[in-house]
Each structure stands twice: as C-alpha cells, then as structure tokens.
Amino acid sequence: MSASRRSGTTDELGPDEPEPDGSDLLAALLDGMDAALCAFDADGVVTHWNREAERILGWTAAEAVGRRGFAGWAVRTADAEEVQGRLLSAMQAPGRQVHEFALLTKDGGRVLVRTQSAAVRGPDGKPAGVYCAFSEVHAQIDLERSIALSEALFEDASWGVVLVDADLRPAVVNAHAAQALGTGRTSVLGRPLGELLSQGVEELEGALTHVLAEGAPPAPAEMWVGVRTPEGENRRCWRSGFLRLASPLAEEPVPLGVGWLFQDVTEAKQTEQEAALLRFRANQLHRAARAAAECEDPGEAATVHLDFSLAGFADHALIDRVAGGPVRDGEGPVRLVRAAATPSGAPGPSLLTGKAGLPVRYGDGHPALQCVERAGSVRASAGAAGSEQAREWAVARQWPPDSVHALCAVLRSRGRTLGVVTFLRGPGRSQFERADATYAEDVAVRIAMALDLDGLLNRP
Numbered sequence: 001m002s003a004s005r006r007s008g009t010t011d012e013l014g015p016d017e018p019e020p021d022g023s024d025l026l027a028a029l030l031d032g033m034d035a036a037l038c039a040f041d042a043d044g045v046v047t048h049w050n051r052e053a054e055r056i057l058g059w060t061a062a063e064a065v066g067r068r069g070f071a072g073w074a075v076r077t078a079d080a081e082e083v084q085g086r087l088l089s090a091m092q093a094p095g096r097q098v099h100e101f102a103l104l105t106k107d108g109g110r111v112l113v114r115t116q117s118a119a120v121r122g123p124d125g126k127p128a129g130v131y132c133a134f135s136e137v138h139a140q141i142d143l144e145r146s147i148a149l150s151e152a153l154f155e156d157a158s159w160g161v162v163l164v165d166a167d168l169r170p171a172v173v174n175a176h177a178a179q180a181l182g183t184g185r186t187s188v189l190g191r192p193l194g195e196l197l198s199q200g201v202e203e204l205e206g207a208l209t210h211v212l213a214e215g216a217p218p219a220p221a222e223m224w225v226g227v228r229t230p231e232g233e234n235r236r237c238w239r240s241g242f243l244r245l246a247s248p249l250a251e252e253p254v255p256l257g258v259g260w261l262f263q264d265v266t267e268a269k270q271t272e273q274e275a276a277l278l279r280f281r282a283n284q285l286h287r288a289a290r291a292a293a294e295c296e297d298p299g300e301a302a303t304v305h306l307d308f309s310l311a312g313f314a315d316h317a318l319i320d321r322v323a324g325g326p327v328r329d330g331e332g333p334v335r336l337v338r339a340a341a342t343p344s345g346a347p348g349p350s351l352l353t354g355k356a357g358l359p360v361r362y363g364d365g366h367p368a369l370q371c372v373e374r375a376g377s378v379r380a381s382a383g384a385a386g387s388e389q390a391r392e393w394a395v396a397r398q399w400p401p402d403s404v405h406a407l408c409a410v411l412r413s414r415g416r417t418l419g420v421v422t423f424l425r426g427p428g429r430s431q432f433e434r435a436d437a438t439y440a441e442d443v444a445v446r447i448a449m450a451l452d453l454d455g456l457l458n459r460p
Contacts, residue, residue, distance in 0.1 A: 036113075039120065041129040044069045044088055048131075056113070056136060058106030074103050090117040091127035100137060112137045159263040160238070163245070166257055168193060168208050180236070180264060182229045198233050199226030204240075211242040211258045222265065237269040238262040274435070281439050284308045285446070292450065302450040303340045303350040306421070309443040313436070314423035316342050316400050317350065319411070319447065320368055323359050326416035326452070334372055335359040336419060339451070360398055367397070368420045371408040375417065377437040380406040387427070399424055407432040409444035413452035421447055 036056050039048035049064040057074060067073065069087075071080030083101055090097045096118045102110045115134040122128035153161045153174060160177030162170050170188050178185040181196050194201045200223050207221060220241045226233040243259035288308035292301035306317050320336035327334055338360050342350045362369055367380040380397075382390040382404045394403040403424040411418040421444050425432070432440075 035133045036135060037131065037133050038064070039129060039131040040069075040087065042091070042127065044084055047129065053134070056105075056111060056134075057103060063106075070103065075101070076104065087115070087117055087130055087132060090130045090132075091119045093119070103134075159261055162260040162262075164208055164258045164260055166212065166255055168205055171257060177262070180227070180238075180262075182227050182234070196228060197225050198228050199235070200224055207240070207242060208258050208260070211244050212255055215244050216242050222269070235266075236264055237266045239265045277435075280312065281442075284311060285442060289446065292446070298450045298453040299340070299352050301453075302447045303352060305443060305446045305450065306340060306342070306350045309423075309439075310342065313439065314407075315426045315429070316403060316424040318342070318399075318422050318424075319350075319419060319451075320360060320422070321411075321419035321451065322372070322417060326413070326418045328416050329375065334369075334417070336362060336368060336372075339419065362398060363396070367406055367408045368422060371410050371420050372417055375410050375412065377410070377441055378408045379432050379437065380408075381431050390427070394424075402426045405429060405431045407436060407440050409437070409440040411444050411448040411451060413448040418448050418451050 033050060034052060036053040037048065037050045038046060038053050041047050046064050046067050046069075049059070049061040053064070054060050059074065064074075069080060069084045071077060071084065075083050079101065086097070086099045086101070096116050098114065098116050100112065100114045102112050105111055113134040114137050115132050117130050117132040119127045120129040120131055154172065155174065157174055157176060160180050161174040162177045163172040165171045169190050169192060171190075173181070173185050173188055175185060178188055181188055183196070188196065193204060197204070203223055204225065207217070207223075211217070220239050222237055222239050224235065224237050226235050240260060240262040243261075245256040245259055247256055285308070288305045291308065292304045295301040295304060302319060306319065310317055318341035319339045321339040323335040323337045336359060338353050340350050340352050360368075367378045371378045382393040385393060390404050391401045394401050397403075397406075399406065399422070404427050405425040407423045409421050409423075411421060421440070423432070423436075423440055
C-alpha cells in the first residue's frame with residue numbers, strides 16, 4: 001500500500017507502461033525508511049503514512065490518509081485537540097518541534113511516542129503543511145541511554161576504557177586509559193600493544209585473543225604490566241574486564257574487536273603483598289623461636305634463627321662475631337671472626353665455623369665494619385655491574401662469588417656489640433629495601449640473644 005494519496009498496486013512496470021512520477025517515488029522512499037513518518041496539509045488532513053507508521057499503530061495507509069487529524073482513531077477524543085494543536089503549531093515555528101504524547105493503536109492499545117515535526121513550505125514559501133516523524137519512546141530512550149553511556153565511558157569514567165580491534169590494536173581510548181598508558185588519546189590509536197607496554201604484553205594479548213574467539217571470561221583478571229614512559233618502566237597492576245564486540249547489523253555475529261576496561265589497583269595489591277610478606281616473616285620468626293628453644297647449644301640456636309630467616313628473603317647468610325668478646329660503644333676498632341655461614345654453592349643448614357679464632361680479612365670501609373661502627377644496618381649492592389665485575393665485587397668483600405646485594409645488621413645485647421649478621425642475594429633478585437632491614441634487625445636481635453647466652457655458658 002502506498003504511503004500517500006496515490007495508492008495503488010506495486011507490480012513491476014511493463015515495457016509499455018509509463019515511468020513512475022514523483023509521487024510514486026516519494027511513496028516508495030517513505031515506505032523504505034526505518035522511521036515512522038506521516039504528513040498533514042494546512043487543514044490538518046493526513047496526506048502521507050508510511051509502512052513504519054503502520055507497523056507501530058496498526059493503521060494502514062488506506063485507513064489513515066484522508067482523515068482530519070488523529071481525533072477519533074489515533075488519539076483519545078479528550079486529547080485530540082491538544083495533540084492537533086501541538087502538531088500544527090510547527091507550521092508557525094522555526095526548526096523542528098519535539099513532543100511526547102500517547103497514540104492509539106488499531107487494536108485499542110496505547111503507545112507513548114516522541115514526535116519531531118516541522119513545517120512544509122509551498123512554492124510561495126508559505127506553510128503548506130507539516131511532516132511528522134515519530135517513534136516509540138522506549139526505543140528512543142534506549143538509544144539515547146546507549147549513546148549517553150558510550151559518551152560517559154569515554155569522557156567521564158574513572159577507569160580505563162579501550163576498544164581494541166580484531167588486530168589487537170587500540171581503536172578508541174578514553175582519557176583515563178590514555179593517561180594510564182602515558183600517551184595521548186590519538187597517538188595511541190593503531191599502535192601495537194608491545195610499543196606501549198614493556199611487560200605483560202603476552203598475557204594481555206592472550207586474553208584479548210581468547211575473548212575474540214570464546215567470549216568474555218567469567219571474572220576480571222589482574223595483570224601486572226610495565227608501561228613505557230620517558231622516565232623508564234612504570235610497573236602497574238590493572239584489574240581488567242573484557243567484552244567481545246560484534247556488529248548488531250549483521251545476520252551472523254561479525255567480531256568488531258574487544259572492549260577492554262581496566263582499573264589501576266597497584267597500591268592495593270602492593271599493600272596486600274606487603275601484608276602477606278609481613279605475616280610470613282612473623283610466622284618464620286615464631287617457628288625459629290620454637291625450634292631454637294629445643295637446642296641445647298646456644299650456637300646451634302643462632303644458626304637455627306639464621307636458617308629460618310633465609311626462606312624467601314636471601315640466598316646466603318653469615319654471622320661474624322667480635323674477636324675477643326663483646327665490646328661497648330667507643331672501645332676502638334674491632335676485628336670480626338666468622339662464626340657461622342650457609343654452605344656456598346649448595347643447599348643445606350648453616351654451619352658453625354671459626355673455631356680457630358682467625359679474624360676475617362675485611363678491608364677498610366667494609367659494610368660489616370660500617371655496621372659495627374654505626375650500630376645499625378647497612379645495605380650494599382654491586383648495582384648494574386656486569387657478571388664479572390659483580391663477581392670481583394663479592395670476592396673482594398669475602399662473600400660468596402654469586403652475591404650481588406648485601407644487608408648487614410648489627411648483633412647487640414645488653415648495650416654491647418657482639419658481631420654482625422650479613423644477608424646476601426644473588427643475580428635476578430631485587431636489592432634489599434628498608435622493610436627488609438627491619439626484618440633483618442628482628443632476626444639479629446634473636447641471634448644476638450643466643451650468642452650472648454653462648455658467651456655466658458663458655459665464660460671461663
């Protein structure tokens with residue numbers, strides 16, 4: 001059925017039949033549109049009614065065209081005058097007029113619609129009628145909400161939002177994501193993720209590939225990544241969620257890419273890891289105290305504390321006692337004698353040594369001697385030196401050759417210095433931090449108590 005007064009059949013034209021005129025073409029155009037369209041002349045008579053209007057309200061073009069307004073069929077009689085006035089007012093107003101009101105369907109139902117109406121000008125420029133486009137409000141609101149959500153995600157969201165295409169390259173990013181990646185919103189587009197991240201690229205690309213093939217995972221994933229910045233690598237933990245995007249316009253799902261949403265949880269994860277580390281170390285100290293209490297030899301008790309402290313903390317450890325017995329502050333330079341050490345190059349418990357009483361040949365400025373002078377912990381490291389230079393650095397300090405980082409803690413009891421405990425880490429381990437020094441000092445207190453008891457028991 002045609003959308004205008006010139007209704008008729010739509011059979012194909014024969015070879016001798018005339019070409020369709022402008023009204024037929026207009027009717028075909030209106031019928032092919034997805035929006036519901038109708039038009040009124042200057043007297044308010046319906047002149048056009050397309051197929052989408054018929055679908056929404058149920059009234060055919062033959063039933064609608066030629067009626068004056070909507071009164072008595074498409075709106076309630078009580079509302080007809082108001083609705084008619086709103087629609088025809090567009091003839092005297094500039095631009096489009098937007099209204100919402102209820103229309104009646106052919107089966108007696110009510111549909112809330114949103115209309116956009118504007119004046120139709122005649123050849124003389126005067127208003128000749130009104131055209132009106134309308135749609136169901138809930139569909140329009142759903143569309144507006146979708147658009148508003150998209151704009152909010154890419155403008156105001158407090159987490160990163162990245163649309164990654166099927167080639168695993170960013171296609172759209174919001175401001176928060178661009179800031180997290182250390183670049184601008186446009187400069188990141190189309191670049192491989194490996195150019196933006198120095199670590200965690202394989203894990204992230206694996207997750208994106210899985211989502212493209214299988215769909216979104218059931219829960220967010222926490223990923224540690226290294227972001228490339230002009231100042232160097234910035235290590236962050238991002239809690240990430242993924243959504244597979246497919247075109248809603250295709251009959252079969254066509255993958256458009258992946259929506260990647262992430263939130264920086266680095267501080268929370270670091271706090272969680274630090275708390276777990278503190279719990280573990282406190283548990284090790286407790287276990288060491290219970291095991292040392294079963295030792296008859298105080299020197300053996302000191303090595304028990306040393307062995308328990310090494311788990312997850314250091315690769316090697318050694319104890320140096322002050323030659324000649326404990327000294328008080330200011331009593332002059334001291335010499336150190338090796339009392340216990342972990343086996344070098346092989347696993348096993350710490351061994352008591354130094355029975356000959358020969359001092360260790362520490363040079364001036366050695367970290368262990370500095371530790372005694374300061375009566376506090378001292379950290380040392382070979383830094384970024386090569387493997388051969390790091391080996392020479394360790395050997396020169398009388399440490400195992402694979403040592404790269406060192407932490408010395410003083411052994412004190414009853415206001416006297418008994419010696420030094422030194423913890424050593426090998427290649428691939430991080431340097432000792434302040435939190436590590438606190439733990440080493442706690443271990444040193446327990447070792448000093450055992451060594452002081454050893455001195456009391458062996459006092460002549």
